[in-house]
Amino acid sequence: MEESASMQIQPATASINSEDQNIQKEADIPGGNEKKNDELVIEIREMFERPEIRSSAQCRIYKVPHYLRKLNEEAYTPQVISIGPLHHKNERLKAMEKHKERFFKGFRERSKIELEYLVNIIKEMEESIRGCYAETIDLDSDTFVKMVLVDASFIIELFFRHWSENNPLIKEPRAVAVMLDLVLLENQLPFFVIQQLYNLAYPSPSNDHGLLKLSFIYFREFNIQFINAHPNVKIEHFTDLLRTFLIPPPEKQPERGYGMINRLYTATQLHEVGVKFKVIASESGFDIKVKKGVLEIPRLVLNDRVEVVCRNIIALEQTRYIEEGYFTDYFIFMDLLIKTRKDVDLLCDKNILFNHLDNSYAAELMIKNLNKGILLINMRRDYVDVGEKLKIFYDQRPWRRRMALLKSEYFSTPSQATSTVVTLGVITVLTLIQTVCSIMQVKGSS
Incomplete structure (x- = not known):
């Protein structure tokens, strides 16, 4: 019996040993498991060997964070024209490519620069330009260079024609849509690229024709501080330019602290205890002050175009200027002040708000939605002081x-x-x- 059991067990053991040997042999034979993994190894090796694009110190262009984009997709998406790589593949915007090419031709005729020379210049700058984008740009070199060259030339020619001519693209209704598209955060070229082409085309520009001056003229309706175009004005792109138009100049920017406004009573509540509201002409657009029970606030116009501009500047501050959110501060303050339609109506009566939206509820909703999901690390100290003074004023009047x-x-x-x-x-x-x-x-x- 024992011998029989032993004979039964041995074949099974032999079979197991045989499988182990076969596995070992397969591992030892070139082209076994190693061969199966060759493609994966090659793919990972290519990943390691892929040249890394250095981030540019001159400019950074980010995609709008998803938590902001989902609140109003259209406010961040070009409607007419694509500039730069982030929306280059959008088929809906291809109709404007012919217009850009015509403007590119006009730029070449005006500047008289050889095409080969222009291509070489952009080729030399390609790595620096790619490094300006936080996202990896999925375009081959030739496609990328052509896109940058056409888009930059289009902008220069557009600004020239806007300044000097009655051009159909400037005068037709589409012109407003083009201007709005040119301020979208995701629709930007680095300013230094456009400046480089401009300097090549016009090596001795007069003060009237400088690129910065032309940019100021084109976007002048946003220049509420009447800033002059001088060499001290540094911008990374056109969204950055609009932010420069609207926030305090660097030498006058208030200090920032990590204290926040803990509580701000609404406009209606403050009015009920005797706070008076006064519209002021502010030097920076965002100077809010309280003096002897009078809250002074600059005028704010509310319409669809304003919402697009505000959303993109706030998105810029949420990505590039997270610790210098002067523009965001203002809308946080207004959001605390406006909680109901009554608050909107009160501020409209005081000429602080100019509401061109459908109704008071639309205005309330716009202010509220501008601040949804906003990350605030610090705040300008003068706003915190105003909030504290208003709280004291309110608390001291219980009757x-x-x-x-x-x-x-x-x-x-x-x-x-x-x-x-x-x-x-x-x-x-x-x-x-x-x-x-x-x-x-x-x-x-x-």
Whole structure:
């Protein structure tokens, strides 16, 4: 029996040993498992050997973070024209390529630069240009160079024609859409690239024709501080230029601290306790001050174009200037101030808001949505001080708050006010009758 069991077990053991030997042999034979992994090894090796694009110190262009983009996709997406690589493959924008090519031809005729020379210049700059984009650009070298050359030349020619000629592209309704597309964060070329081509074409530009001056003229409606185009103005691209137009100049930027506005009462609440609102002409557009119970705020126009501009500048600050969010600060403050349609109506009555949207609710929603998901690391200290002063002003007037509460509960509508007055009248009459009856009872008993 034992011998029989042993004979039964041995073949199984032999079979296992045979499989182990075969596995070992397959591992030892060239072209076994190693051969199966060759393609993977080659792919990983190519990944290691792929040249790394150095980030540019001159300029950084980011895609809009998803948490902002999902709130209003159209506000960040070009509607008419693609500039730069991030929307270059958008088929919907291909119709404008012919216009860009015509403008490129006009630029060459105006500048008289050989095409080969222009191509070589962009080729030499290619690595630096690619390094300006936070995203990897999935375009081969020739396609990338052609795109940059055409887009940069188009912008220079567009600015020239805007300054000097009655061009159909400038005057037609599409011109506004083109201008808005040129300020979108994802629709940018580095400014130094356009400047390089401009300097080659016009090596001795006059003050009237300098590229920065032409840029200021083209986007002049956004230049609320009336900044002059001088060499001290440094910009990375056109979204950055609009931010420069709207925030305080570097030498006048308020200090920033890590304190935040913990609580800001709404415009209606502040008005109810006696805060007065005054519209001011601000040097920077965002100077908010409170003086002796008067809150001074610059005028803000609300429309669809303003929303596009604001969203893209805020997206720029959320990616490039996260610790210098002066533009974002302002809309955070306004969001705290505006919570209902009543707040919008009050600020419109004081000429602080100019609402060109459908209604007060649309204005309230726009302010609120501009700040959804915003990351705020610090805030300008003067805003924090204004918030603290307003809180103290509000807290020191409890009797006004009670009067405001009484008014909102019993006199908020004409019908409610009428009902309250009638009720008070009835109570007064009944009280008077009761008093007369009491007096008569006293006299009768005497």
